[in-house]
Amino acid sequence: MTKSRYEITAGFLPLLDSALLVVAKEKGFAQTQQVDLTLVRERSWATIRDKLAVGHFEVAHILAPMPIACNLGLTAPAPRMIVPMALGLGGNAVAVSGGLWWEMVDNGATGNLDARSSGAALRRVISQRIGDRLRFGVVHPYSGHNYELRYWLSASGIDPDREIEIVFLPPADMGDALKAGSIDGYCAGEPWNTFGVLKRGAHLATVKAAIWKSSPEKVLGVNGRWGDSHPEALAAMLRALYNASVWCADAAHHEELAVLLSGPAYIDKSVEWLRPAVTGELRIGGRYTQTVKDFFVPNAKAATFPWKSHALWFYTQMVRWGQLKHTAPHQHVAGNTYRPDIYRSALKTLGLAMPAASSKVEGALRMETPVGSSGMLTLGPDGFFDGTLFDPDHVDEYVASQKQS
Template sequence: MTSTHQITAGFLPLLDSALLVVAKEKGFAAEQDIALTLVRERSWATIRDRLAVSHFDVAHILAPMPIACNLGLTAPAPRMIVPMALGLGGNAVTVSAGLWSDMAECGASPDLDAISSGLALRRVVDNRKGERLRFGVVHPYSGHNYELRYWLAASGIDPEEDVEIGILPPPDMADAMTSGLIDGYCAGEPWNTLGVLHSGAHLATVKAAIWKSSPEKVLGVNGRWADGHAEALAALLRALYKASLWCAAPGNQEELADLLARPAYVDRAAESLLPALTGLLQIGGHKTLSIRDFFVPNAKAATFPWKSHALWFYTQMVRWGQIRHTPDHEQIANDTYRPDIYRNALKALNIAMPAASSKVEGALKIETPVGSSGALTLGPDGFFDGGLFDPVDIESYIASQARI
């Protein structure tokens, strides 16, 4: 029997492709009358290009990339919308054993605290006296790039002058570090865990410590396809939301690791995927640490496409010289994320959703019940340096963000 909706989605072999994998493998897409085809790719540039030429209708994609596409920063690029996030967190900053040893001598905390690790790294940079450390990120328009830069700058390290930041595909990170090409990297899982297990690396800090409850991957949708397939898109969002509930259930973690481990998906041993799913991460030196909210697939409105997330990414594009700030550019970033489509698609599921489309990022210091269409808890969502981002006052925030 032919399904009503035929949807092709691109993805990279990362833990946070989980919602798409589960939607297909556990039947949530089929329940919505969707024939979901998943196509694995190696680079984010290829994901972008295949969306542009309509090989893909939707994709697992870096949260800032659709904004960059709509701003004309990367070509070829489709007009894109983001009607859903694919979870919160999931990244870490991983460093070589040698660099971690130097950081530990300079006071880095073994609990991956972003403040002490950042200050220790700054001391190491000062001690190197002109020998610049090299870090890898997966793409210029990635959460990895912006969170790494934010952490460095807030720790007193100039990301443009004091270190070098280069671009590498996630699967190449650990090998590049082992060979001495880089000293560390910021990437999604399982590449941090694999660096620890097979390359003697050590985690320096995690995304959940740099910016709590922060976005990472989203569902990027070709705008032309969305215009002509509103019903199919809504059905896909419902399937992905149900998949997020399944992924969030602790009793499903081992099965989820086994699903993602298959050759068609992440193609790595399940035991290297399970740590990030449980939050019990091997951080290096044969130590394991429980990290709260390391990867959040459903709780805390984890799938909601906050416009404040989009606008924070936009401010970082401005901060690091990728684009000039103008009212038109700000509006493009704001309009890329589409909570209206999310709400319309999921209202039939009777779930709790945020009443607002934006929030002050960093304002919630503890888990907080919020006004919504039902019971919903958000936060904490703070930046490690205590900073606040109010999307209502973009210009003041940009002006306050010197390079360091």
């Protein structure tokens, strides 16, 4: 066996989208790259952030907006963080209580996970609940969950600051809080939506892949100081994770992936809870299932590429919801948190097709589209459900338009 040259400790939360880290270790992709990878399970994103800050972790499975928030000084202790790789696309859903779901059905919800019809139905329910605000849970203020829930609500005509209440809970607590009546719905990653459906009477209202197709969720957060001083180790880690993403994407491995993730060192829950999201055969409520083939995308559509346009969209949401002011220096910090240059340098030896650009107009691709001279890379569709576009070259205009919406 090849002796490992690099020792790397990675923090993770027990979620579906830790899959690339788990597979890199368990299937030997890290070892092949001479990485001795230690995985440490944590309960909260704050702990992940703090342990990155003090050097207990070199890298971590982390919320895609959190490194941006750290670099902007919005959360402390705040390590300087870089994001050289995404850990897949999609993976979240919005679950609601059974009672709220049937109110939504009475107001036009169709049960097909469509973001537009379910949002319109929720708006009608809220208009009928004078003085009785609904409460939704998300996992952290600086999370894709918070921003995609707010985007969905706002584009559906619901003011997420005035017409509902948003609270913050660990993902593992969401289903229990729903059953207890402490919250009426939540936006979380898997397996906690499936758990809510199977064990707590929840129903899926919509999914991340319907709110914003091909949208980012978790990324590899890297302590900036460590990454700067250990470029070869970081490159080896990225190659291991990319090879793990290829393995995860193969349908022939889906059952084994669900079993791996369910193990006691990782998610430590029933395979029954993992299988739906891994296969895309989602349990949406009661005995009903629905196929969402792009629910979680570990490799296709440049799923591991750290697009600067993703970083800048998260930045615009921080501005939109009053977490910081829009300034040119803030925008610069946000955009430069994501590092496609490191990704390209690390993976060039693998001979894979990579995006030539570091940003793209989000929402512009209405269908799967081959890109590049070779046509080997396919992107999209990547549209927002309300048909809007985000052009990273026109951030000022986008921020101004959101203030008016």
